[in-house]
Amino acid sequence: MKEEQMAQDAMSVICRRRSVRDFTDAGIDEHALEALVRAGMSAPTARNMQPWSFIVLTGRETLDRLSEGLPYGKMLATATAAIAVCALPEEANGQSVELAVVDATCASENILLAAEAFGLGAVWVAAYPYEDRMAHVRSILNIPDGVIPLNVIPLGHPKASKPPIDKYRPEKIHRESW
C-alpha cells in the first residue's frame, strides 16, 4: 500500500540518520542544497511566524575560516557546503528568544533529515548558546546584532556509511502519569 510504503520510507530516514563528520571531496548539487533549505522552511513554528534565516555556504575559504573558531566544528574544513541556521527573535511569536530558538531548531532537524534522505552527511555544529562561538560565526558571516546564529550544519558526501543506532528506550515513556 502506498501510504504504508511512504511511512516506512519516512521512518527509515528518521531512524537511519546519524551525525556525519567525514566527507569525500565531491560537491553537492545546487538542487539538493535548495531542497534542504526547503525542508528547513517546512518545519512547524509557533503561530507560524517562521522566525529564521538560512545562510548557504559553498565557499572553501568561508568554510575553512568557520572551522577555525568552532572547537567542535573542525569537519567544516572538509565539508563541501554548509547551512548556517539563524533564529530571529524579532520575528518570533512575542519576540521571544526561546521560541525563535525552538523554531529554528525544528528547521535544523528537518535539514538533517533531508540530508539523510538525499544520501548526504550532515551534523549539527553548535554556535548557540556559546557566546564565543556565536561571535565567531557572526563575524565571519556578517550576521547582524539581534539575529542568533544557532548552528552551522556542514554537508558533504559521507566517506563511510554509519550504522543506525536504536535509541528506543521504553523506560523513557510514561502513560497517563509519570
Ligand SMILES: Cc1cc2nc3c(=O)[nH]c(=O)nc-3n(C[C@H](O)[C@H](O)[C@H](O)COP(=O)(O)O)c2cc1C
Ligand atoms: C544542540 C546540539 C549541539 C551539537 N553540537 C555539536 C557540535 O558542536 N559538534 C559536533 O560534532 N556534533 C554536535 N552535535 C551532534 C551530537 O553530538 C550528536 O547528535 C549526538 O552525539 C548523537 O549522535 P547522532 O546524531 O549520530 O545520533 C550537536 C547536536 C545537538 C542537538
